[in-house]
Amino acid sequence: METIRFLHTADLHLDSPFKGMAAAGPDELLRLQQSTFTAFDRFIDYAVKEQPDFILIVGDVYDGEDRGLRAQIRFQQGMQRLFDVGIPVFVTYGNHDHLAGNWTRVSLPANVQVFSEEVEQKQMTVKGKDVFLHGFSYPQRHVREPMIEKYPSAHGEGIHIGLLHGSVAGDSAHAVYAPFTIRELQEKNYHYWALGHIHKRQQLVEYPPIVYPGNLQGRHRKEQGIKGFYDISLSSEKASLKFVETSDIVFTELTISCEGIEFADAWLTKCQEAIDGLVAESGSVVVELVMEHVEGLADDLQGASTESEWLDVLREQYSGMEPFVWISSIEWPLVTNRELPKALLEPIEQTIEKWEQDDWNNLVKDVYSHRAGRYLERLEPHDIEQLKQQAAALLANELLKEG
Numbered sequence: 204m205e206t207i208r209f210l211h212t213a214d215l216h217l218d219s220p221f222k223g224m225a226a227a228g229p230d231e232l233l234r235l236q237q238s239t240f241t242a243f244d245r246f247i248d249y250a251v252k253e254q255p256d257f258i259l260i261v262g263d264v265y266d267g268e269d270r271g272l273r274a275q276i277r278f279q280q281g282m283q284r285l286f287d288v289g290i291p292v293f294v295t296y297g298n299h300d301h302l303a304g305n306w307t308r309v310s311l312p313a314n315v316q317v318f319s320e321e322v323e324q325k326q327m328t329v330k331g332k333d334v335f336l337h338g339f340s341y342p343q344r345h346v347r348e349p350m351i352e353k354y355p356s357a358h359g360e361g362i363h364i365g366l367l368h369g370s371v372a373g374d375s376a377h378a379v380y381a382p383f384t385i386r387e388l389q390e391k392n393y394h395y396w397a398l399g400h401i402h403k404r405q406q407l408v409e410y411p412p413i414v415y416p417g418n419l420q421g422r423h424r425k426e427q428g429i430k431g432f433y434d435i436s437l438s439s440e441k442a443s444l445k446f447v448e449t450s451d452i453v454f455t456e457l458t459i460s461c462e463g464i465e466f467a468d469a470w471l472t473k474c475q476e477a478i479d480g481l482v483a484e485s486g487s488v489v490v491e492l493v494m495e496h497v498e499g500l501a502d503d504l505q506g507a508s509t510e511s512e513w514l515d516v517l518r519e520q521y522s523g524m525e526p527f528v529w530i531s532s533i534e535w536p537l538v539t540n541r542e543l544p545k546a547l548l549e550p551i552e553q554t555i556e557k558w559e560q561d562d563w564n565n566l567v568k569d570v571y572s573h574r575a576g577r578y579l580e581r582l583e584p585h586d587i588e589q590l591k592q593q594a595a596a597l598l599a600n601e602l603l604k605e606g
């Protein structure tokens with residue numbers, strides 16, 4: 204049979220506020236906030252040029268349930284461009300842009316079909332072949348029940364595609380919404396499962412494909428690497444997937460060896476060379492620098508300037524430049540030259556170890572309840588583990604300095 208071709212994207216999170224980037228200045232923040240739109244424009248440009256048979260957008264078009272006006276207008280304009288070239292678009296809304304939100308309504312062009320809150324089927328004919336799409340939109344933010352049970356099984360002729368914004372049951376790393384097992388998906392006998400919700404691109408099953416395309420643009424340090432969508436060619440017997448890059452700014456990490464460096468200017472040159480190399484490869488970046496082999500750096504070099512000074516000096520080198528570079532942090536190994544004495548570190552670690560989850564929650568309660576709290580990421584158990592270690596080492600370091 205003839206092959207149908209469609210684009211699969213999800214988790215656009217248009218106009219994401221870039222939480223966790225509070226240290227960036229207003230110009231930098233503005234540049235970051237443009238990136239979800241730039242990535243979206245790249246997606247639309249590609250579609251207009253390549254003319255797929257249709258497009259699937261599987262949840263979280265918008266970042267917030269109020270669907271900011273700017274985001275809605277930009278989305279509407281993108282859909283209009285697709286309307287002008289006659290490309291149908293199928294949208295399901297997810298946990299971030301559920302139907303119960305309160306937003307100013309913008310009318311989408313007639314090529315856009317939105318799935319309702321019940322699992323429903325939409326049908327179209329592509330190259331003389333029937334295509335059946337199955338999906339739903341989130342009626343409210345939390346959909347915890349396994350919606351997969353409501354998807355019909357495919358039989359007879361035609362191509363069947365499932366659209367599902369949710370996560371694999373028992374996935375402890377993410378908030379579980381509309382949970383499913385891979386087996387449950389497979390039992391529906393569809394030709395393709397277009398998933399959304401998890402921002403890391405992954406193909407759960409090779410064939411018939413079960414796919415998370417990931418988001419179009421990373422939004423924080425936990426969404427590293429190149430982002431984009433899939434261009435799919437599908438028949439009832441086979442599928443081919445092509446990943447297409449859209450990310451405007453790549454979140455990444457860079458390790459820099461300070462071996463043999465004695466002077467601050469040499470350190471700056473070394474960092475710049477490494478960053479320039481990264482930019483040549485990846486374009487605009489938000490980068491976390493990790494210093495290693497700092498033993499050679501004379502004590503006074505590290506001690507005389509505060510860590511924020513090092514960061515400021517380096518940031519200045521890239522201020523206002525394009526490609527955009529933002530150095531989010533510099534991580535120095537805490538101990539140089541000497542190991543922390545066990546006798547000092549152990550009692551500190553034991554004390555910190557005694558803090559219960561509630562103590563941590565109490566400690567950060569004020570910060571999270573502040574208006575700025577919505578820009579913060581949730582404190583996960585592994586973050587707390589890391590904080591414990593860092594806090595213990597920091598205390599021990601400071602005590603040593605005092606001595």
Ligand SMILES: [Mn+2]
Nearest residue numbers: 214263299400
């Ligand atoms: Mn999402």
